[in-house]
Amino acid sequence: MALLELEGVTRRFGALVALDQVAMAVEEGEVRAVIGPNGAGKTTLFNVITGTVKPSAGTIRFAGESIGGQPSHHVCRLGLSRTFQITALFPEMSARENARLAAQARHARRWQPFGGAGVFRQAAALADAALEQLGLTSIGDTPAGLLSHGDQRLLEVAMAMAQQPRVLLLDEPTQGLSVEETAQAVDTLARFLQASRMTVLLVEHDMEVVFRLAHRITVLHRGAVIADSTPDAVKADPAVQDAYLGGFA
Ligand SMILES: Nc1ncnc2c1ncn2[C@@H]1O[C@H](COP(=O)(O)OP(=O)(O)OP(=O)(O)O)[C@@H](O)[C@H]1O
Ligand SMILES: [Mg+2]
Structure with missing residues (x-):
């Protein structure tokens, strides 16, 4: 199938x-x-x-x-996770924070029982893994709006991947x-x-x-x-x- x-x-x-x-x-x-x-x-x-x-x-x-x-x-x-034809990220937040928020968006409900800190840690780990997959580890702390266009597009892919699709x-x-x-x-x-x-x-x-x-x-x-x-x-x-x-x- x-x-x-x-x-x-x-x-x-x-x-x-x-x-x-x-x-x-x-x-x-x-x-x-x-x-x-x-x-x-x-x-x-x-x-x-x-x-x-x-x-x-x-x-x-x-x-x-x-x-x-x-x-x-x-x-x-x-x-199923997607990226958009038009860039859709938070320019003032770091690349890592963008990826972390994406991870949290998918898992919000499932993780609620673990409370705030647990959610944050889980999402941060998924974000780091996704940044690494797209070769973005070294720019993790850079505000998304300051990244090159190419890295911004890759960050969007990393954000989708942080949702473990x-x-x-x-x-x-x-x-x-x-x-x-x-x-x-x-x-x-x-x-x-x-x-x-x-x-x-x-x-x-x-x-x-x-x-x-x-x-x-x-x-x-x-x-x-x-x-x-x-x-x-x-x-x-x-x-x-x-x-x-x-x-x-
Ligand atoms: N929400 C909407 N309301 C009305 N028409 C729409 C809507 N969304 C898409 N369309 C129309 O549907 C058709 C297909 O649009 P779509 O955006 O899916 O094309 P596309 O293949 O992605 O094009 P592009 O290569 O330009 O991105 C177009 O004629 C478009 O104007
Ligand atoms: Mg289109």
């Missing part, structure tokens, strides 16, 4: 069909890229999976449990980065993915990054899946070339 399974997932905004009968199955340990033109529905797909937006129809199963339409804090507690959803982790910053961040991400064997859903416009990191690629076009295959097969698919890649291969 796939860890994450979608069937017939549809989301309408008025007359607009942002997601159109999306089916997809993500296996444990897989890095799945989701690509497609602007407005194809990629972020909406993340929103319906993580409970930020309710699907209009269809089913979403995570580890066998139906999560479609469940609130996002519940979905997060079950083990079973599935990590990354929405354009290299958005807004320069060519050099992208290369560095992707090296770090590649090492992290290799070492952690995380199950990942990755939205990314940079095709070099996609073809380097992804095991499998889902292509969305006007809300519908037009291809779902290995990177090589997707690259060679004429429908994908037409809709999106425009001769990338």
Whole structure:
């Protein structure tokens, strides 16, 4: 059984069909890229999976449990954590404090019985482990707002990892980065993915990054899946070339 399974997932905004009968199955340990033109529905797909937006129809199963339409804090507690397309961190707090707060957000209820100090210690340990996974240990005390853009994007990944997810959803982790910053961040991400064997859903416009990191690629076009295959097969698919890649291969 796939860890994450979608069937017939549809989301309408008025007359607009942002997601159109999306089916997809993500296996444990897989890095799945989701690509497609602007407005194809990629972020909406993340929103319906993580409970930020309710699907209009269809089913979403995570580890066998139906999560479609469940609130996002519940979905997060079950083990799906995400980053956002737009940077979302507290700029005046240190990198470590940002990661600690993220850890606490997932585990708040479970840890309440241990009281304040216990919660803090547990969350701090998870934050340190996550910073280490993303190569950020040395900047742990730096205010997030003073980090380079590349480190800010990696910190967001660390914040998601501090929640100990079973599935990590990354929405354009290299958005807004320069060519050099992208290369560095992707090296770090590649090492992290290799070492952690995380199950990942990755939205990314940079095709070099996609073809380097992804095991499998889902292509969305006007809300519908037009291809779902290995990177090589997707690259060679004429429908994908037409809709999106425009001769990338
Ligand atoms: N809350 C909303 N209300 C109305 N329309 C929305 C809403 N969210 C998304 N849409 C529309 O749904 C479509 C899909 O948007 P979405 O943000 O999922 O695309 P995307 O593939 O992530 O695009 P990009 O590559 O630009 O990030 C777009 O036409 C968008 O305008
Ligand atoms: Mg988007």
